[in-house]
Amino acid sequence: MKKSIKYNPQMTVEENAAENEVSISAVRNYLQRNQIDQSGDRQRLLFDEIHKLMADHPGVSIYWLAKKLKVDYKTAKRYAAMEERPEVRKGKQSALKPGFNIVKSVYYREKEILEGIMALYLKKGRFDADMTYSRGGFYRYIPQPRLKYDIEPKGDDVRQLEEFDELADGSLESVVIDLPFFVAPEPGEFYYAERYGTFHSVDELLKTHADMMRRATRKLMAHGLLVMKTQSFVYGNRQIWTNYHLYEYARELNLEMVDEFVSVNPRRMLRISGKQQHARRFHAYFLCFMKEK
Secondary structure (H helix, E strand, O other), rough: OOOOOOOOOOOOOHHHHHOOOOOOOHHHHHHOOOOHHHHHHHHHHHHHHHEEEEEHHOOOHHHHHHHHHOOOOOHHHHHHHHHOOOOOOOOOOOOOOOOOOOOOEOOOOOHHHHHHHHHHHHOOOOEEEOOOOOOOOOOOOOOOOOOOEEEOOOOOEEEEHHHHHOOOOOOOOEEEEEOOOOOOOOOOHHHHHHHHHEEEHHHHHHHEEEHHHHHHHHHHEEEEEEEEEEOEEEEEEEEEEEHHHHHHHHHHHEEEEEEEEEEOOOOEEEEEEEEOOOOOOOOEEEEEEOOOO
């Protein structure tokens, strides 16, 4: 499946390819297809850097600017003398303009969802705490959370979940929860259940979600963010709408739902035995709740 590209104008083509896990030619095709003024953006970035340094250090020499930004003297002098940013070439667009990399509600990679949430809601550039860290799969390509917890810690820097309750109330800006969404009374019933964990009953699943939300809310500061990954499922030929239960729990805890992201997984998640009764799910949700005052 074709991967989406989140282009960063502050990176080279090669760096963008590595960041997005695509080929260099894919990035170049993206630039051409979207008519991005790549060379112009480099000029505008240099203009911004030089004029910021000049504002922060009045009277600074051209030699100092050139050395600081690792450009030659003539280039530093030319940009320092400019009064306005270089214009975008006709028929092109700048990737520096606000909203160019707009945050969307649907993605094929969880990394992009988490980056979008951080860009929209977090001041620190990373999450404060993850209550279900496990092996840290969420954080392979984004900054690690400040605090890591799990009911079965799998790393030296991961703490027992019980220690989360020892934190001061109202001390966290953000919390992440990613609980299993499987119900499998018999061990080994599903491959993914064995890999990611399971609950023995629907009642246990829902009560655990409610309890984790309650514990997280207590530690969040006013306007703090709770991010929960969840997925509804079919059990016993009955639809279990986990996300709707979370909406109800949130209202009881005075949490406002501020965003919803959909993570699409084109791979088959669970096998179906017997006649299919309901649509097979290929998506999960990242629900964002904000604590009211």
